[in-house]
Amino acid sequence: NEDDDGEAEVVVKTRPKTQRPPLYKVLLLNDDYTPMEFVVHVLERFFGMNHAQAFEIMLTVHKKGLAVVGVFSHEIAETKVTQVMDFARQHQHPLQCTMERE
Ligand code: TYC
Numbered sequence: 001n002e003d004d005d006g007e008a009e010v011v012v013k014t015r016p017k018t019q020r021p022p023l024y025k026v027l028l029l030n031d032d033y034t035p036m037e038f039v040v041h042v043l044e045r046f047f048g049m050n051h052a053q054a055f056e057i058m059l060t061v062h063k064k065g066l067a068v069v070g071v072f073s074h075e076i077a078e079t080k081v082t083q084v085m086d087f088a089r090q091h092q093h094p095l096q097c098t099m100e101r102e
Contacts, residue, residue: 022101024077025068028084029096030061038093043069046083071102 043054060067077099088095
């Protein structure tokens with residue numbers, strides 16, 4: 001950059017990095033004992049899915065062993081996991097729900 005005094009000058013532009021909060025995948029795991037209808041109900045109740053979506057995801061877990069059921073902030077993901085685990089335990093089903101950083 002050349003201005004009126006004839007001296008070269010370097011203009012440095014700063015590009016502020018936008019900080020984004022880390023996201024967490026909430027995973028549902030398959031097992032041999034939890035009834036399919038219970039899993040569908042969990043997905044409707046805690047993840048706001050309609051019946052068709054919930055049924056589809058339940059079948060994916062059943063066939064593949066696990067599926068991501070949502071992506072949330074750390075606090076929300078923890079709440080979902082706790083809600084699902086408490087609800088499964090109340091109904092004496094071995095359903096497992098976990099979270100992992102995306
Ligand atoms: N595999 C279970 C059954 O055959 C159904 C099931 C689906 C269980 C999804 C857990 O996360 C799960 N009754």
